[in-house]
Amino acid sequence: MTMTDDQDESEFQLLGLALYAAQRVEFTLYGLAAHAAHTPTAKKERRFRDLTPEKFLRGDASELKATLGQLVTTFGEAFLIRTPELISFYEDRNLLAHDYFRTFRTNIRGTPDRRQEGPEFLRDFIKRALYWETVLRGLLAEMMKSAAQKEGREAELAWTAEDFARIDLFREHVAKYLAGNGVSAEGLTPRKDR
Numbered sequence: 001m002t003m004t005d006d007q008d009e010s011e012f013q014l015l016g017l018a019l020y021a022a023q024r025v026e027f028t029l030y031g032l033a034a035h036a037a038h039t040p041t042a043k044k045e046r047r048f049r050d051l052t053p054e055k056f057l058r059g060d061a062s063e064l065k066a067t068l069g070q071l072v073t074t075f076g077e078a079f080l081i082r083t084p085e086l087i088s089f090y091e092d093r094n095l096l097a098h099d100y101f102r103t104f105r106t107n108i109r110g111t112p113d114r115r116q117e118g119p120e121f122l123r124d125f126i127k128r129a130l131y132w133e134t135v136l137r138g139l140l141a142e143m144m145k146s147a148a149q150k151e152g153r154e155a156e157l158a159w160t161a162e163d164f165a166r167i168d169l170f171r172e173h174v175a176k177y178l179a180g181n182g183v184s185a186e187g188l189t190p191r192k193d194r
Helices: 006-034 040-044 053-058 068-075 084-105 115-150 161-180
Strands: none
Touching: 006 068, 006 084, 006 115, 040 068, 068 084, 084 115, 115 161
């Protein structure tokens, strides 16, 4: 395979970055799922029954076979993140991983030529991946805070401005999630206690 011009090279660099960004989101959600594998919903799914944080971090990667879609289906409601935007994101992740060439690089007779749309799709996907990684890291921060409060160890947490921004973004997303399900989001506004 040869590169035809700088435009192709730039697109392929974006493609690699998009795949990397998708894997970061998937890894973050898988890590959160490892801490929630004991829940009744997770135990119904065979692939999550024996998942532990230790197995997730140090185990054999071949044992971690859940896809992003399966993670969202199993844990999305519990984590208050399963929205049309997240579903669209994982559908686009699947297009990226399985159908990017066919969708954006081929010129099949009778279909519109979409070759010029590929780089923009990739840029948008990367932007959304960064958003979802930040939302999930905000969820992790909320979980850490809750666990520390439960144990009376909240003073041990050292929060940064970045941590608070992640928490705020997670709360904003949860407010959208709740509103989309007809539930009041009162009390989930960004933190003012800094």
